[in-house]
Amino acid sequence: MYKYDEYDHSIVAARVEEFRDQVNRRLAGQITEDQFKPLRLMNGLYLQLHAYMLRVAVPYGTLDSRQMHMLAHIARKYDRGYGHFTTRQNLQYNWIKLEDAPDILAELATVEMHAIQTSGNCIRNISSDQFAGAAADELTDPRPWAELLRQWSTFHPEFSYLPRKFKICVIAAEEDRAAMRLHDIGIQIVEKDGQLGAAIYVGGGMGRTPMIAPLIKDFVPFDDFVSYLEACLRVYNRYGRRDNMYKARIKILIHELGADKYAAEVEEEFAAVKALGIDPPRAEFDRIAAHFAPPAYDADAPDTLDRSDPDFAVWLDQNVSAHKQPGYAVVTISLKPIGGIPGDATADQIDLMADLAKAHSFDELRVTHAQNIVLPHVRKADLYALWQQLRDAGLAEANLDLISDIIACPGLDYCSLANARSIPLAQKIATRFSDIGRQRELGELKLKISGCINACGHHHAGHIGILGVDRKGVENYQLLLGGSGAEDVSLGTITGPGFSEDGIVDAIEKATNVYLAQREDGERFLDTYRRLGMAPFKEAIYG
Amino acid sequence: MGDLLRYRDDEAHEEPAVTLDAFLGQSNATAVRIESGEDARVLLPYLDRIALVEVSFPKFRDGRGYSTGRILREAGYQGELRAQGDVLVDQIPLMRRCGFDSFAPEAPVDEAVLAASLARYEFHYQAAADPAVPVWKRRHG
Ligand code: HEM
Ligand code: SF4
Numbered sequence: 173m174y175k176y177d178e179y180d181h182s183i184v185a186a187r188v189e190e191f192r193d194q195v196n197r198r199l200a201g202q203i204t205e206d207q208f209k210p211l212r213l214m215n216g217l218y219l220q221l222h223a224y225m226l227r228v229a230v231p232y233g234t235l236d237s238r239q240m241h242m243l244a245h246i247a248r249k250y251d252r253g254y255g256h257f258t259t260r261q262n263l264q265y266n267w268i269k270l271e272d273a274p275d276i277l278a279e280l281a282t283v284e285m286h287a288i289q290t291s292g293n294c295i296r297n298i299s300s301d302q303f304a305g306a307a308a309d310e311l312t313d314p315r316p317w318a319e320l321l322r323q324w325s326t327f328h329p330e331f332s333y334l335p336r337k338f339k340i341c342v343i344a345a346e347e348d349r350a351a352m353r354l355h356d357i358g359i360q361i362v363e364k365d366g367q368l369g370a371a372i373y374v375g376g377g378m379g380r381t382p383m384i385a386p387l388i389k390d391f392v393p394f395d396d397f398v399s400y401l402e403a404c405l406r407v408y409n410r411y412g413r414r415d416n417m418y419k420a421r422i423k424i425l426i427h428e429l430g431a432d433k434y435a436a437e438v439e440e441e442f443a444a445v446k447a448l449g450i451d452p453p454r455a456e457f458d459r460i461a462a463h464f465a466p467p468a469y470d471a472d473a474p475d476t477l478d479r480s481d482p483d484f485a486v487w488l489d490q491n492v493s494a495h496k497q498p499g500y501a502v503v504t505i506s507l508k509p510i511g512g513i514p515g516d517a518t519a520d521q522i523d524l525m526a527d528l529a530k531a532h533s534f535d536e537l538r539v540t541h542a543q544n545i546v547l548p549h550v551r552k553a554d555l556y557a558l559w560q561q562l563r564d565a566g567l568a569e570a571n572l573d574l575i576s577d578i579i580a581c582p583g584l585d586y587c588s589l590a591n592a593r594s595i596p597l598a599q600k601i602a603t604r605f606s607d608i609g610r611q612r613e614l615g616e617l618k619l620k621i622s623g624c625i626n627a628c629g630h631h632h633a634g635h636i637g638i639l640g641v642d643r644k645g646v647e648n649y650q651l652l653l654g655g656s657g658a659e660d661v662s663l664g665t666i667t668g669p670g671f672s673e674d675g676i677v678d679a680i681e682k683a684t685n686v687y688l689a690q691r692e693d694g695e696r697f698l699d700t701y702r703r704l705g706m707a708p709f710k711e712a713i714y715g
Numbered sequence: 716m717g718d719l720l721r722y723r724d725d726e727a728h729e730e731p732a733v734t735l736d737a738f739l740g741q742s743n744a745t746a747v748r749i750e751s752g753e754d755a756r757v758l759l760p761y762l763d764r765i766a767l768v769e770v771s772f773p774k775f776r777d778g779r780g781y782s783t784g785r786i787l788r789e790a791g792y793q794g795e796l797r798a799q800g801d802v803l804v805d806q807i808p809l810m811r812r813c814g815f816d817s818f819a820p821e822a823p824v825d826e827a828v829l830a831a832s833l834a835r836y837e838f839h840y841q842a843a844a845d846p847a848v849p850v851w852k853r854r855h856g
Contacts, residue, residue: 179838179850186836193831194805202825210776211805293776323840323850329812330785330843333778398841409782410754448789450842452851459854 173236173536174319174463176284183326184281187288191215192274199271214294214332216262216287217273221588224268227290228280232300232318232342233261233539235285240526240537242283244519250276255522257507257515259579259630260339261299261539262290266586288326293334295325295405299341301349302540305464306502306548308494312368314344314361316461317397320452324398331405335412336420338405339377342370350541351657353385354378354633356422357404362391369393374404374434375426378627382663383423386431388438396442398451403441407434466497467534473499473551484559486608487570492555495548501555503533503547504540505562506569506577510606511599514580515543524565532558541657542579542618544572574611575619575684576602579630583623583640584647590623592640592647597621597673604677614684617697618656633657635698636680637664649676653683653709654701667710682712720818720829721795722811728767728795748799755783762792770815772800781813788814788844804829808836814844 176184191211198208216227228243243263247255250272251265258264268276280286290297298318305313321340325331331338341352344361352358358373370392376385392400411429413419426434475498479485493502505525508514517525529537529547532554538546550558562568571577578601581587583594598621605611620634624641631637637652648670655664671679684697686709691700701709721727732748733741739757746767749755758765768787770780784796795817798810802820807829810818818824842849 177854179840179853182838183836183840183850190832190835193828197828202828207775207803293778326840327809327836328841329809329839330781331778332809333776333781333806335778406782410779414777414779444786444789448842450849452849453855455855456851 173234174231174315174460180284181281184284184286184288187215187286187327188274188277188281191277195270195274210292210333212273213292214289215273215277216290217268217270218291220266220582220586222586223266224270224273225586226265226268226273226276226287227258228263228265228285228287229290229297230262230285230539231322232298232304232315233302233541234300234304234315235537235539236535237526237530237537239283239285240522240529242280242285244522244526246276246279247519247522254516254518256513256582257517257539257543257545259541259543259628260297261302261541262297263539266582291337293336293338294332295328295334295338295340298322298325299339299350299355299541301343301345302538302546303349303493303502303548304344304538305466306495306497306500307345307347308496309347310345310496311363312344312361313461313464314342314359315464316457317344317359317361317370318342319460319463320398320457321401324401328405331409334405334409335414336417336422338408338422346659348657348659348661351630351633351661353661354382354630354657355385357401358385364391367393370397370400372400372404375423375431377421377423378630378632379421380418380625380627381421381423381427382627382632383427384661384663385423386426388431388435394454394457395451396446399446399448400438400442402450403438403445406441406445407437411437467536467549469497469500469549470551471499473497474553475499477552477555481556483563483570484556486612487559487568488555490570490574490612491572497549499552501550501552503550503555503558504572505545505547505567506571507544507567508571508577508602509566509569510576510602512602513595514578514598517545521565521567524561525567528558528561542573542577544577570608571611573616573618575605575614575617575636576611578602578619578621579634580621581623581629583621583629587623587628589626590640591642592623592649594621594623594629594640597638597649597676600673600677601680604681614687615696617684619680620655630657631655632663633661634664635696635701636683638676639666641670643670647673649673651676651679651683651713653706654698656698660698665706667706667713669714679713683709686712718823720807720820720824722816723795725795727817730767732767732769749780749783751777751779751783755786756790758787759790762787762790762794765792765794767795767797768792769797769799769819772798772802775801775803775806781809784810784813784815785844805832808832812839812843812845812847
């Protein structure tokens with residue numbers, strides 16, 4: 173894992189001091205709320221319906237037990253004893269006092285954490301594959317590239333007042349576990365002539381105009397990596413729309429300009445930027461990459477497992493994934509207990525996960541964009557004991573990628589923009605499908621809920637997506653089918669007229685019944701939908 | 716109107732800045748004003764005879780001027796580069812890094828706050844249009 177050196181420490185410490193000064197000036201009335209807003213947003217501080225929300229960055233979703241314990245500590249001391257893991261691999265506190273924010277940042281800095289650029293119209297925290305460094309299918313660990321970008325983008329002087337927020341994701345496997353092409357820039361590390369470089373996709377995003385990012389450049393070698401991204405951002409900063417907030421994301425620029433024209437503009441800018449010598453040398457990449465060297469695996473770790481406990485076996489099949497190292501496995505801890513709030517964890521649970529990571533996973537944890545937690549490097553021989561401890565803490569729900577592993581935005585319970593509640597609906601759906609045998613029969617089924625058109629809950633990318641709308645002052649839900657945020661990326665299609673809260677749960681059940689009746693061998697819900705199209709689903713739902 | 720803040724040793728330029736169109740049509744002007752949507756690159760052929768470029772920041776949220784500043788500096792412009800308009804104290808350190816060396820903020824700036832914020836960051840991660848040595852270069856010489 174990356175560890176700060178004196179420079180990183182100095183920069184983050186200066187930020188704490190800067191923000192303390194900004195908050196003091198705000199509290200003293202020296203700056204207006206309008207002027208303070210972009211400053212606090214660039215530090216992850218949002219004003220929600222009831223209180224301030226603080227979003228803490230978890231760069232590319234990787235953290236250690238010390239950092240995880242700190243998150244628990246802050247939840248206890250400054251919030252209400254819990255935290256919320258987000259779809260961008262960060263953590264949010266929902267009940268923060270403005271006066272406390274500088275102290276919280278100071279505490280975070282002691283464990284090399286911060287809230288820098290977790291909101292605002294700047295380059296946000298870089299996201300990545302939660303299985304990085306462990307996945308059996310990866311080409312290389314994407315995180316050194318992501319860390320390089322973290323440093324490049326932190327307090328970037330030119331790109332701190334972009335037209336709109338800017339999200340970058342880096343992966344290095346064919347399987348896309350991070351919704352790479354739904355980011356403003358999606359990067360896949362690929363190999364060409366024995367050299368690693370980046371395939372660059374630009375202009376994806378969700379929100380009210382969802383778009384899948386087209387490929388802009390198939391290979392950018394390491395030596396040009398930062399220059400090329402600088403060029404991508406500069407073209408956006410200069411030409412992205414600023415007249416209408418809803419058209420300000422880079423996806424609209426790409427859409428209006430055309431991907432080819434945008435790529436040509438970037439090439440031209442790149443020619444100018446490349447001459448400036450702003451690319452870090454390979455030695456810097458190697459320095460960063462050394463922090464992500466594989467842990468000291470036990471080469472003799474047994475590769476066999478005792479599956480005799482049936483509940484354990486179910487969890488194994490559902491929540492444990494292949495590791496590149498024999499004798500090891502990747503564990504996903506579901507934060508989606510039936511009837512719970514997706515992504516929430518209590519301080520005690522956060523502490524326990526930290527302890528388990530320390531004991532069983534080389535002190536490493538990951539946050540996933542589906543709002544779960546991963547222990548990336550667990551000895552297979554330890555899995556049973558680990559599972560028992562998780563079970564006792566209510567953290568052993570065996571539902572990874574099943575219908576109850578729901579992504580839901582905060583919705584009307586927290587968010588001032590919401591049309592409808594998301595969390596209670598997620599709870600209702602999970603409860604309706606609570607039987608684990610039934611869930612497993614339905615197989616992989618990604619269900620995602622947003623409380624309004626802003627799409628924080630990724631509803632466009634759900635195999636089943638739900639969008640909260642306001643219908644004459646009454647909460648109403650639209651149903652979408654056929655989206656995917658994975659390597660087979662697609663955007664969902666609205667089935668037709670919306671539903672009440674109970675009506676939407678029934679509609680989902682009808683859609684899953686069509687799948688069960690019509691699926692062919694090995695088909696997931698999404699595959700059956702793609703083969704059959706909307707018609708049979710529509711008929712079952714509205715017929 | 717706030718005071719003019721300058722980080723240059725030479726005398727402030729007296730000639731009023733003309734619009735970009737006027738500049739391009741009138742070959743002897745030495746001061747030009749660029750609106751936030753205008754393309755600074757059209758000035759590149761004339762840089763050695765320009766003494767002042769004033770870049771407009773109509774709203775503090777409009778960040779196009781940061782790119783304008785860097786483009787001019789990166790092309791070798793040595794004259795005064797002024798940020799004019801809705802320029803806030805917390806933005807000036809970023810603008811300094813983009814090559815601006817004078818500021819005409821619409822509202823007065825608290826100089827003590829500004830001095831503290833200009834001195835705050837000892838290190839910067841990335842290279843820009845100021846003399847700061849990026850952290851990666853410090854690490855590797
Ligand atoms: C007070 C609560 C929140 C507000 C007001 C809010 C606001 C917004 C808005 C306005 C957008 C659309 C931006 C655009 O497309 O231009 C958006 C998108 C998004 N938000 Fe939130 N949000 C909130 C909470 C959250 C939370 C808790 C998460 C994570 C769990 C989240 C994750 C996202 C994501 C992933 C997107 C979609 C990004 C994209 O368009 O590509 N938001 N949010
Ligand atoms: S999708 Fe809408 S309701 Fe949900 S958090 Fe985002 S802005 Fe709020």
